[in-house]
Amino acid sequence: MKRFPVVPTIIVALAVCGMISLGIWQISIRLPEKEAYLAQLARNPDKPVVAFPLQPDDRLLFRRTRTDCRPPVSVTRAGAGNAGFRLIATCANSGVKVQLGTTRDPGKQVDWSGGPVSGWISHAPDARPLVAGLFSHAPQTMLLVADRPVAGLAANTQPDIGLVPNNHLAYGVQWFLFAAVAAIIYAVALHRRRAPVAGSQA
Template sequence: MKRIPLIPTIVVALAVMGMIALGVWQIAVRLPEKEAYLAQLAGNPAKPVVAFPRVPDDRLLFRRSSIFCLSPATITRAGAGSAGFRLIAACRTGAEGPGVKVQLGTTRDPNKQVAWGGGAVRGWISHAPSARPLIAGLFTNAPQELLLVADRPVAGLNANTQPDIGLVPNNHLAYGVQWFLFAAVAAIIYAVAVLRRRAPVAGSRA
């Protein structure tokens, strides 16, 4: 019967402990933080109007805000779920600070074009579309880019949906369970491999 390999066992044990630690961190740390954060967001729509932030700050999600768009540099489309598509203008704001993205409204027409030259926009702060992979959210608290969702759509577009904290993901419990499952699977696979390696080969004894 072969001995249990020392170095591979240590490596697998460390990996399993790391996965368990990540699971505990997601459930014991990140989950309560997210629940407290969602409770704050729930009250944001009723708070006073704030200036649109110069740097992303997720604590301001769903707060009322306004900007003056000197002119839109581009108007692009992004998915809007059951609403179809949302049209988003990248606005020049001049002395007010860096450019701001404005969600002008929604449409079910994938080829919809709008003629909008800018102007005063009021609405609420929300997340801009992001290409950041979901896995990145497991390891970083970096805030996502923000945009202003217009409370009145541009002519020819449908109204934007109202603020909904249900749209803010809270997957930390699922992430924690996934890490525990990964740890269990890794441990089981390694244990089976070691048992097979140590099993006596048939016919090896006289």
């Protein structure tokens, strides 16, 4: 019988404990934090109107807001899922981004020179690659979604709290499953290592 592999066992045990700790952290800490955050966002649409924030602040998502977008104004397009494309203006005086409305026409042009605009606060499209977004802690740029579309565009979709992801329970369960799988695989490997080889006793 081979000697018991002490060092590999310690390494695997530490890895399993680490995965279990991550699962507990996701469920006992991150999940309640996210639920409290979502509860705050759910109350935001009923709160008083605020000036559009010049610095990113996710606590203000879905709050009613307004700003004065002065010319010259540049307009770009971004994907809008089933709605086609959304047209987003950038205000010259403040750099604020305003979602003017949506269209299914990829070549749609609008004649909008700015002015007072109201709506609610959301996130601007994120141009970072998906992998970079996972590891970057930089705040996402804020976006004013206009409550009245510019002529020729369809109305913007109303804010939906349900679109804000809350995956911490799933993450926690995944870490527990990873720990269980790692422990089972290592236990099977140990069993095979310790089992006598057929014919070795002949």
